Every structure is written in C-alpha cells, then in structure tokens.
Amino acid sequence: MDVFQSYCYGTAGWAAIQSLPLIISPTMIVAMLSPEVREASELEVYFSRSLGVTLFVLGVLTMLLTGVVPLKASMSDINASEAVTTSTNDPKAPYALPTLVITMLYHASACFYCYALWTSLGVSAFMLGCIGSGALAAMGLWCVLFASSDGRISRKTGADKRTSGFPFKNQKAHSEIKKGL
Structure with a gap:
C-alpha cells in the first residue's frame, strides 16, 4: 500500500x-x-x-x-496489477x-x-x-x-529532467547515472 x-x-x-x-x-x-x-x-x-x-x-x-x-462490474474485471495513481x-x-x-x-x-x-x-x-x-x-x-x-526520466542520462543545476551543477550524480547505464 x-x-x-x-x-x-x-x-x-x-x-x-x-x-x-x-x-x-x-x-x-x-x-x-x-x-x-x-x-x-x-x-x-x-x-x-x-x-x-x-x-x-x-x-x-x-x-x-x-x-x-x-468501481467495476464484477471482481473478475479487476486486474490485481493495476495501480492507483x-x-x-x-x-x-x-x-x-x-x-x-x-x-x-x-x-x-x-x-x-x-x-x-x-x-x-x-x-x-x-x-x-x-x-x-x-x-x-x-x-x-x-x-x-x-x-x-x-517523473520525467531522461533516456540518455537516467536523471530526472525537472531538476535544476542552479546555482551549482551536480556533475558527480550525472556521471554515476551514466556509468550505471
């Protein structure tokens, strides 16, 4: 849950x-x-x-x-893997x-x-x-x-696109994400 x-x-x-x-x-x-x-x-x-x-x-x-x-008609229509978002x-x-x-x-x-x-x-x-x-x-x-x-995850780097580099850039986090891919 x-x-x-x-x-x-x-x-x-x-x-x-x-x-x-x-x-x-x-x-x-x-x-x-x-x-x-x-x-x-x-x-x-x-x-x-x-x-x-x-x-x-x-x-x-x-x-x-x-x-x-x-709110389904019957219990058989409910998929257990459906997540509530x-x-x-x-x-x-x-x-x-x-x-x-x-x-x-x-x-x-x-x-x-x-x-x-x-x-x-x-x-x-x-x-x-x-x-x-x-x-x-x-x-x-x-x-x-x-x-x-x-989340807006970049396919190239794997980082969240909504993050900002202002006022300091986090180069280490970006490099570790690239190495993991």
Whole structure:
C-alpha cells in the first residue's frame, strides 16, 4: 500500500471516527460541550446527526473518487496489477487529484480550528483533533507535492529532467547515472 492509498483510507477512517459519536449520541456530545448540564434541543440533535452523516459520506466519497475502491462490474474485471495513481489522465480515477486537494484543505482547516480552540479553551480533546487532522493534512500535502505527477526520466542520462543545476551543477550524480547505464 502506498502513501496515497494510506491517505485515502486514513481520511475515511478519521471521518468515520468523528461521525460515529455525532450520529449515535448527540445528547452526550452537547452535554460535554455545554457549560451547564442540560438536555439537547431538537435542533442540536438534528445538526449533530446531519454533521455526522456528512462526515461519513465525505469519507466514502474520498475512497470512491480517488479510485482506491475499484468501481467495476464484477471482481473478475479487476486486474490485481493495476495501480492507483493521481495522474490527471488516468481513466480509473479522473477525480483523484481534485479530491486529494480538497480533502487536504479540509484537514488543514480542521487542524487550524482545533488548534485555535485548544489554545483558547485548553480542552485536550481539541489537541487530539489537531494532531489527527494535522497528520492527515501533512500526508495530503506530501501526496500533492510528490505523488501526483510522473517523473520525467531522461533516456540518455537516467536523471530526472525537472531538476535544476542552479546555482551549482551536480556533475558527480550525472556521471554515476551514466556509468550505471
């Protein structure tokens, strides 16, 4: 399993972990968040369950749109050697890169919001949310930077064409690559 698949499964798992308490027991969530102990209103229960279902659907859509879960008619159509990529011209997952960017921005904003609440309120649950969302945001940023494009490898030298020689040239690396070919 590569980092991209780990990110997709991690996003779906993190959304499911956050959605279950919101769906199952919204009264307990409201009681934990309010300064005085009281029953949750119908509006609070509605918004809590709606947010829980939305988070769960976000996790499922992430897995479907990125191509981690193959959408074939039968299991015999699935080739085990097919790799999931984030390439924009990949017919298996045409929405992989946009979904990756949107979920990464979601995790980054959730991390920032949890950190702001933790610094102002001091509740340790917000720090746990900040750590979880921050780790997924960092993993998503890594996937956007390094896992979303194919390398441009030169046939003559074997070096990556996107590298630059500015301000210093790496002659030793180029000579070792030529010797290896």
